[in-house]
Amino acid sequence: MDTFIQLVVDGLSTGSIYAALALAIVLVNQSTGMVNFAQGGMAVFSAYIAWWMTTMGVPLILAILISIIVSFLFGAVIERYLMRRFERGDPDTAVVVTIGLLTLITGVVAWIWTYNNQLFPSLFPLETVEVFGAAISVRSLGTVAVIVVVMALLQALFIGTKLGLALRAVAVNPYSASLSGLPVGRMLMVGWGLAASLGAIAGALVAPDLTLTPGMMDGPLVYALAAVILGGMSSPIGVVVAAWMIGVLENLAAVYVPFIGHDLKIAVPFILIFVVLIVRPQGLFGRKVVVRV
Template identity: 65%
Template sequence: MARFVQLVVDGLATGSIYAALALAIVLVNRATGLINFAQGSMAVFSTYIAFSFVQTGLPVAVAILLAVVVSFFFGAFIERVVIRRFEGGSHDVAVVVTVGLFVLLAGISGWLWSYNHREFPSLFPLDSVPVAGAAVGLRNIGTIVTVVAVMGLLQLLFLKTKLGLALRAVSGNQTSSALSGLPVGRLLMIGWGLAAALGAIGGALVAPKLFLTPSMLDFALVYALAAAILGGLDSPVGAVVAAWFIGVAENLAGGYISFIGDDLKIAVPMALMFLILVVRPQGLFGHREVVRV
């Protein structure tokens, strides 16, 4: 029982890291209709900003909060200067641009802060508490709680606020939204800014578990994209649930199925994800698109 609890909690904590990036991907998709492949590099860049604030002597919580604010304006700047030039055209071209941004921002991070491994301080204590015979780290608990809080705020944003409704309208049809009087350009900037701020939170959560490097989130981005698609690209709740599913499934498979181990454990949630998407192509919590002809 203790081993099971340990594997589940560790899986939820790992899945929460994927979920933080997946939420940012969902946010950009709901605001612009695009999938942002540069989200990982943007999150790493924001984490380096937080690291720079920490080096000035600021408490880690204050440094992360300042990085979140700076990242909002950074994301808005990226949308205004780069992405907007390709909006209104082919989505395929815009997606390729985000891939280019992924490479560019990784290179800029390495140029500014070097490719050396850096230690990033943890926002939460490193102590553990006993739960059903297992030692559950407070950092894992803090990561899970943070992601749940962010998910709840995003859900409230999209369902209960005028800004969220406007973002959804712009994602559905920018031309109709503009004709309705919505400030489409400003809303797109806000969407990208919020996604960049979420990336800063995700980077700050994962950096203490790994060494801070420009490629820190490259692998996590693959899991985050999988979680966003599995949960439904229009559902913050779905992204988090799917990320938890991936984290827990791979942990349990690696812990209990001997021939899988650590090397093949990722194949288990990916295979299950394939089966689920065959039945529900729109994802677990996504909405089926209805087109009138």
């Protein structure tokens, strides 16, 4: 039982990292109507900003807060001067642009800070607490707590605030939104900025578990996209629950299913995607889109 509890909590912690990126992807989609593959690269850039400031003597908490602010501005600038030229065109073209942007950001980060592994300080103490006989790391519990708070805030943003409603209105129909007096361009910039800020949180959470490298978010980005598909593009709560499912089931399958093990556990989320898309194509918590003709 102690092994099971430890695997579940560690899976929730890992899933929370996937969830942070997944929430950023959902935020961009809800505010612009597109899928942003560059989110991983933006998270890496934010993590390096925070790490660089800690090497200059800035306290970790302050460095992360500054990186979140820098990331917001970075995301807003990218939307304003690059993505705006593609957002309302062919969706496939916009997706290709975000993939190219991911490669570009990763390359620039490597050019500035090299590909050498760097140690990122942990936001939480490197201690363990005993729960039903299992040694659970404080870092795992803290990571889960951070994502629960971010999920609640994002859900409240979309449902209970004028800003959230404006972001959704701009994503659904920017022309009608502009006729209603909404500043469409400004809303798009805010959406990208908020998503980049979420990426900064993801980078700060994943960097202590992995060594800080330009490609550290490539794997989590794949899992985040899987969580978005499973949870539904329209549901922040759904993608977090899906990310937790992926993290927990991946850990349990690696230990309790012999033919999967640690080598094939990456197949777990894709098996889940296959099953969910057959039963519920809009995702576990997503809304079915109805189009009038």
